[in-house]
Amino acid sequence: MPYHSRSRLTHGLDGETVLPTFMPVATQAAIKGLTPEQVESLGISLILNNTYHLNLRPGVDVLKVAGGAHLFEGWRHNMLTDSGGFQLVSLSKFTTITEEGAVFSSPFNGESTILTPEESISIQHAIGADIIMQLDDVVPSLLQGPRVEEAMKRSIRWLDRCIQQHESAGRKDAQNLFAIVQGGLDPNLRDKCLDGMLERKDRVSGYAIGGLSGGEEKDVFWKIIKQCADRLPEDRPRYAMGIGFAEDLLVCVALGIDMADCVFPTRTARFGVALTHTGPINLKLGKHAKDFDPIDSTCPCPTCKDGTSRALLHHIVTHETTAAHALTIHNIVFQAQVMGRAREAIIAGTFPDYLLSFFAGYFGDRGYPEWCVAALRSVNVDLLQNSKTPMVPGGGAKWEYSDAA
Amino acid sequence: MSSPSLSFEISSSEAYPHDSRFAPRVAKLLIRKVAIDTPGLLACTSRGVVPHLSRDNVIRTKGIRWIHVPFETFLEHKPPVPTLQPQQGQSPKINSFLRFPEDEYVLSMSLRDPADRREMPANTNVYVTANCIRGVKKVTPSDWRSYMISCNPDIIFSLSDIPFTTPPYSQKRLTKSIERSALWLAHMLHSGPDSTSTPSNVFVQMVGGASAPARTTFAESLVEVLHGKEADAIQPRKCLDEGVAGYAFDMVPLRLAIEGVQGLSPNHSTIVSLIQASLLVLPPNKPRLVTSARGPHEMLLLIREVGIDLFDTYWAQRAANIGVALDFSFPAHIVTGKRDLGHNLYDTKYTRDFTSMMGNHDKDSPGICLCAACSPYSTPSPEILRHSSMDEPDKHRDSSDSPNPPYTKAFLHHLLHTHEMSAHSLLALHNITVMDAFFAGIRGLISHNSASIFEAEIRRFFETYMEDTDDMSRMEPNVFERAEKAWGEVELLRGKGRIARETERVKAESAVAANEVLKKEMEEKGAEGAVNVPLASNGEVMM
Numbered sequence: 001m002p003y004h005s006r007s008r009l010t011h012g013l014d015g016e017t018v019l020p021t022f023m024p025v026a027t028q029a030a031i032k033g034l035t036p037e038q039v040e041s042l043g044i045s046l047i048l049n050n051t052y053h054l055n056l057r058p059g060v061d062v063l064k065v066a067g068g069a070h071l072f073e074g075w076r077h078n079m080l081t082d083s084g085g086f087q088l089v090s091l092s093k094f095t096t097i098t099e100e101g102a103v104f105s106s107p108f109n110g111e112s113t114i115l116t117p118e119e120s121i122s123i124q125h126a127i128g129a130d131i132i133m134q135l136d137d138v139v140p141s142l143l144q145g146p147r148v149e150e151a152m153k154r155s156i157r158w159l160d161r162c163i164q165q166h167e168s169a170g171r172k173d174a175q176n177l178f179a180i181v182q183g184g185l186d187p188n189l190r191d192k193c194l195d196g197m198l199e200r201k202d203r204v205s206g207y208a209i210g211g212l213s214g215g216e217e218k219d220v221f222w223k224i225i226k227q228c229a230d231r232l233p234e235d236r237p238r239y240a241m242g243i244g245f246a247e248d249l250l251v252c253v254a255l256g257i258d259m260a261d262c263v264f265p266t267r268t269a270r271f272g273v274a275l276t277h278t279g280p281i282n283l284k285l286g287k288h289a290k291d292f293d294p295i296d297s298t299c300p301c302p303t304c305k306d307g308t309s310r311a312l313l314h315h316i317v318t319h320e321t322t323a324a325h326a327l328t329i330h331n332i333v334f335q336a337q338v339m340g341r342a343r344e345a346i347i348a349g350t351f352p353d354y355l356l357s358f359f360a361g362y363f364g365d366r367g368y369p370e371w372c373v374a375a376l377r378s379v380n381v382d383l384l385q386n387s388k389t390p391m392v393p394g395g396g397a398k399w400e401y402s403d404a405a
Numbered sequence: 406m407s408s409p410s411l412s413f414e415i416s417s418s419e420a421y422p423h424d425s426r427f428a429p430r431v432a433k434l435l436i437r438k439v440a441i442d443t444p445g446l447l448a449c450t451s452r453g454v455v456p457h458l459s460r461d462n463v464i465r466t467k468g469i470r471w472i473h474v475p476f477e478t479f480l481e482h483k484p485p486v487p488t489l490q491p492q493q494g495q496s497p498k499i500n501s502f503l504r505f506p507e508d509e510y511v512l513s514m515s516l517r518d519p520a521d522r523r524e525m526p527a528n529t530n531v532y533v534t535a536n537c538i539r540g541v542k543k544v545t546p547s548d549w550r551s552y553m554i555s556c557n558p559d560i561i562f563s564l565s566d567i568p569f570t571t572p573p574y575s576q577k578r579l580t581k582s583i584e585r586s587a588l589w590l591a592h593m594l595h596s597g598p599d600s601t602s603t604p605s606n607v608f609v610q611m612v613g614g615a616s617a618p619a620r621t622t623f624a625e626s627l628v629e630v631l632h633g634k635e636a637d638a639i640q641p642r643k644c645l646d647e648g649v650a651g652y653a654f655d656m657v658p659l660r661l662a663i664e665g666v667q668g669l670s671p672n673h674s675t676i677v678s679l680i681q682a683s684l685l686v687l688p689p690n691k692p693r694l695v696t697s698a699r700g701p702h703e704m705l706l707l708i709r710e711v712g713i714d715l716f717d718t719y720w721a722q723r724a725a726n727i728g729v730a731l732d733f734s735f736p737a738h739i740v741t742g743k744r745d746l747g748h749n750l751y752d753t754k755y756t757r758d759f760t761s762m763m764g765n766h767d768k769d770s771p772g773i774c775l776c777a778a779c780s781p782y783s784t785p786s787p788e789i790l791r792h793s794s795m796d797e798p799d800k801h802r803d804s805s806d807s808p809n810p811p812y813t814k815a816f817l818h819h820l821l822h823t824h825e826m827s828a829h830s831l832l833a834l835h836n837i838t839v840m841d842a843f844f845a846g847i848r849g850l851i852s853h854n855s856a857s858i859f860e861a862e863i864r865r866f867f868e869t870y871m872e873d874t875d876d877m878s879r880m881e882p883n884v885f886e887r888a889e890k891a892w893g894e895v896e897l898l899r900g901k902g903r904i905a906r907e908t909e910r911v912k913a914e915s916a917v918a919a920n921e922v923l924k925k926e927m928e929e930k931g932a933e934g935a936v937n938v939p940l941a942s943n944g945e946v947m948m
Contacts, residue, residue, distance in 0.1 A: 018795040029819065033826040037781050037809070038461060043790035043798060058756070058819045065757055072816055074781065074809065109911045289482060292491055292502075300790055302461045306504050311486055315478070316452045319538075321826045325459035333790065340792020347795065 013078050013130045013176075014070065017046040019237065020253045020342055022244070022335045023080060023261040028053045029073040031332070032266060033325040036074040042301065042333050043340075045077045048261045051123055052084035052091075052115075060126045068128030080261070081129040082241070083120045083162075085136045085180070085210070097137060099154065117161040125171055133208060134162040136180040141214025148184035155182045156196040163203045176205035178239060181228050184211055185220050194231045206237040213242035213262075218395045222251055222375035229256035245397060246275070246338045250358060251375045253342050254351070265335050269327035272317040273400075275334040277361050281310070282400040283327070288314040301333035352381045362398070364389050369396025411436045411560070411606050411650050413692050420856040426689045427681060429708045429859070431848050434692055434715075436559045436606070438508045439470060443692065443714035444704075444844050447471040447513065448837060449520065449722055452478045453487075453503050456722060457829040460504060465777040466834045468841025471511040473696075473717055474503065475518035476552060477535040480542040488555040497557035507559070513608065514553065515562035516544055519655045519696035520719045525569035530585060533564055546592040553593075553604055560650065564589040565610040567658045572614070572665020579619040582612045587626045587645060594648040595638045608651040608694065614662035615675075617682035624686050651692040654680050654713075656699065670875040673703065677710045684711065700746065701733060701843055702872040705863050708847065720873070721840045725832035727888045728821045730762035730814070731839040735846035736862045737869040745884040746870050747836075748814065750828075751891030755818040761811030762835050776838035778831040780808040824895055 024031050024039070027050045031039050039047065049069055058072070066072035070079060084102075087095075096103045101116030120135040135158050137151040159179050166177050179197045183189030197207065209228045212221055225240060232238050237258045243249055244262025252260060265275060272284040274295045281288070281295060291310040295303065303326045316323040338358070345354035355376060359368060367390045368383045376383055384391065412435045421428040434441040448455055448469045455463050455472065463469055479485035490498040499514065500507045516535055525541065526534045532543040549564040566585040568574055574582070586609070596603040609627070613620030627646040631639065642648050659679065663671040684693070694715040698704050707713040724731055724747060731747040748755070748762065763774040773779060786799035812831055820828035850859050873885055882890070897906055 016797065018793065018797075028823040028825060029816075030825050030827045033830065035462075035777070035781070035812075035827060035831065037777065037783055038459075040798075041461070041784035041789055043792050043796060045798065053823075057823055058815070062757055062815065062819075066759065066813075066815065071810070072813075072819075074812055074816070076783075076809070109908075109915075290486060290489055292489075302459070306460050307501075308460065308504055309502070311490075312453065312502060312504070315481075315486065316454055320452055320454055321457050321829065322454040322459055324826065325457075325462075325830070329459060329461075336790070336792045340796065343793035343795050347793070 015045060015077050017078050018343060019258040020339055020346075021046060021259055022249060022339045023048045023259060024266055024332050024335070025050070025261055025263045026073070026075070027263070028057065029069060031328070032270065033321060033328050036076070038329065039075075039332070040077065042329065043336055044332065046080065046259075047075060047078075048080045048082065049073075049127065049129060050084075050087075051081045051120060051127065052087040054081075054127055055084070055123050060123055063126050063128075068126070070128060078131070079127075079129040080131040081124045081127050081133065083124065083133040083135040083180075084115050085120075085133070085138045086242075097151075097154075099157075101135075117158040118165040121162050121165040121177075122169070125166075125169055125175065129175065131176045131178060131206070132166075133178050134159045134180055134204075136182055136210055138182070138211060139184065141185065141212055141216045143184065148186065149189055152183045152189050152193045153196075155180065156193065159197060159200060159204075163200065167203070177203075178206040178208050178237075179204045180208040180210040180241070181232075182211045185216055185224060187224070187227055190224060190227055191231075194228060198231070198233070201233055201236070204236070206239060207232045208239040208241050209257075210241050212240070218248075218369065218371040219374065221248075222255065222371060222378075225252055225257065226255045226375070226378060232256075244335070246335070247359070247362060247369070247372055247396065249335075249338060250342060250355060251372060253339075254355060254376055254379050254381065265331040266328050269331040270324045272323070272327065274313070274327055275331050277334075277338075277358070278365070279362060279398040280400055283310060283313045283317045283323075285314075285400065285402050287403055295330055296334075299330065299333060299337070301330045303327070303330045355381050356383065356385075356387075359383050360387065360389065363396065366398075367392035369394060372396065409437050409605070411692075413651075413690065415690060416852070418851050419853055420851045420859050425712075426684065427710060427712045429851050430712055430714070431851050432692070432714060434511075436511050439511050441471055441511060441715075442845075442848055444708050444847050445471075445715055446837070446840050446844060447473045447511075447694070447715060447717045449717050449719050450474050455833070457725065457826070457833040459830075462777065462830060462834055466837055467775075468837050470509075471513065471715075472505060473513045473515070473519075474499070474558070475521075476514050476516050476556075477518065477542070477544075478537050480535060480537040480544070481539050485552060488552060497559075499556035499558050502556075511560065512558045513560035513562065514556065514558040515610070515653075516549060516564060517567075519653075519717070520657055521569075522657045522661060523569065524571065527570050528566045528568065528585070530581075533566065534569075546589045549589075550593055550604070557604075560606045560608055561593070561604050562653060563593045563607050563609050565612055567610065567612060567655065568614075569658065569661075572662050574614050574662065574665070576616075576619075579612075579614055579616055582614070583619060583623040583626065586610070586612045586623065590627075590645050590649070591635065591639055594642065594645065596640070606650045607648055608653050609649050610653045610655055611680075611683040613679075613683065615659070615666045615679065617679055620679060620682040621685060624683050628686055628688075646687065649691065651694055652684070652687065653694045653696065654683070656695060656697040656703075673706050673710075676703075677706065680707070680711050680713075700873040701735070701840075702867060702870070704843075705735075705847070705866060709859070709863060716840075716844075718837050718840050721836040722833060724885065724888075725829055725836045727885065727892045728817075728828065728832065729836075729885055729888045730817065730832055731836045732763050733839065733843070733866075733870050735843050735866060736850065737866045740869060743869065743871055746873060747884060749884045749888035749891065750814055750817045750832075751821050751888055751895070752818075755814040758814040758818075760814055762814060762817065762832075763839075774835065774838060774842070776835045778835045779811045779838075781810075781812065782808050821892075822895060824899060 023046050025048045094105050101114045103112050103114050105112040117135040124132040137154040139151045181193050183193040239259040240252045240257045243260040244264035274281045276296050288310040345351040370391050370393050373383050373391050415430045415432040418431055432443045450472055487499055487502045490502040493501040532545045534541050535544050546564050553561045566582045613623045628644050630643050660671050692714045695713050696717050697719045698716050700720050704716050728751050729747040733746050761779045789798045
């Protein structure tokens, strides 16, 4: 089993983060709706901030005067910044990539700014996160053709420039730089990228697997994760970017991933959806209007422990920010529980049992997605053993529909 | 099941030792184990929750001890969902549903949201019109009584006929308002054989609009000894007032009514005399509650002129919604010049202001704000959630008991401009805490000082802080108006069509800027109409 036994991130950090873990996303210097005291009380020790957005607002100047993002936003524990690379894809209408960097042109007045690898690292230095990411040349997951290889090779060249900037600024020991493996969905390109980036192992603190979670077939997704995780060094954390569904997280952990981030749990909370160990609950639906039970009576989050009922949540969801906060708190704790139970099982040597029981609880009512069965079989966990639950094709992402439909 | 009765103990004060009907008074209102010191506050709710504050943040906001819940949003379902709440031990259903433990909070309910000023279809002899997301609903006195018996809040506002049609209201209309409200109060109080229980702790909203005689008539009908069938209906009480635990005055319909009569924004003395007209014949030893008061200036005057005991925090919560961090105290800060009641944190002057929301005040001023934004405390380590036995959140943490650094104006400014909800959470808990400290200051002053000192401090408060008024003669928008405008601009920057809007705005701004440059150039060249004529090297004009 490639999954890691107990490990911790400690070097150069604001306190300890135990692995494997899930990182909630605080895009604009805040987990939407929550204060750092609230997030900290939920047992979270590592969050993600977004370089592109922080560079825009409040801007590097303000962050420098403030003494960095930790002091600016009041987060006292670990922080990871992405490089701004993802915005190359998500805001791509306004972007052109050159060897020098990514050129964003303002949609409002056409002014252009360039984000170079050096600039990205400098901004991340000013933000002061404990873990910083290289600027990579990201292309949409489903893109095919020579652009994918070009982006992969450029990512290696940009890694070198990031390392150079990071070291010459004297920040090598203060902040941990991670590389990002690219190569799209092509195993050959991924291999080449791994070759290149592994050569730089001594100059990076960890490795991320990027370029996924963009709508690719799940069956392709897990194979790329496995391929990369099998080759990445044991003594470096492995970070799967943009992974947030519980089933995806646990498959990734089984394949050897330590960290993941995603906006999904917090975003879906704001849209009225609570995540549970048996699937998501859409509290906007009329079926919850008179349900006086909490989301999950075994959940330790403040929303559930306080006994907040689904009926009350139904009444306020999408109308009151208070509902967004209550559900965000719950979903963050749900994600932390999924990963926490994984850590516990890994320590106890019962991780395969945990996988079996989680997947049975989650998918028992409608069938295990084929890709999950295949992915876990590759690490000798057979979801179908001793189970009457069938296998079903497709991605398997669960949703709750109205009874009236 | 009826709620335990409320006790209201007025303490004798230094400042106002004699029993005067309208004198300011310090008191303690007690229901079950919850003690509310007055003058004090109640927090407004929306759809049953304190806006922007999740339960854990409500707990962090010590000033919230009384919450007021308008019932009307629950009319969406028939029967309303809170009435279906399963009984949990001895807790009233509404407390179980909304998760405010009854031994920690006072919970009051009215049918309508007292701050809602929208026009409504007329009430009739048999129903009141109320608003919910499915539109206007008609609520009869029987409906209201049964909802309240089922929900069982600590304090029930009796169903009253307050018109929200266009004022002014005729004599006839006011008469109906008075008669219906008294009748419906009797209906709420009756303990006839067909009723299972009688609600205790009924507050009555004092009707009569902008007519002092009408208001006095209504009050008289409360204390009038009833006879015959009317008396039987409310026995063992002899008059309606014996079943009334407190009096409520709603500023929104009162202001609307006064404006309807005078055509002007109401001034303080009109408001005061109308409230006094209601209280003239009523026992002075019952709590007096005002909804939607318009800020601390108005509250001070109502305390001094009428002896009001309780105010809801509508104004402070609304300030939080539009990005204003309140920054005032009573006694007032010692400062030079006059200042705003708070800070419009949208203003770019705060971009690098790393002071807390209460700002810097000199050493003679009252202490720092203890809210969870200005004095944030981390959860004690044993209470932090642990998701595996590997989690050790207390490793590497400061074990000191002192608060973390305050959230800064610069950070709040950033959150507001990036449309982050946490801005409003921090502002809401801060502003409510400022109000709580404000009332504590008032209580302290009345209890331990002479009336003349209280009066002097009120004057100094008025001299120190600019009142939030509708004053049309004001040339400049005040801090609240500026904030609301900025809030609107941030809203417009989002959503469908935002790129087109922003492009237009940027174009317009650069056109204005270009115009300014041109104007300056022309001024520098002297006369209007001066034109830049290209000259050849010999000085002749080139064509």
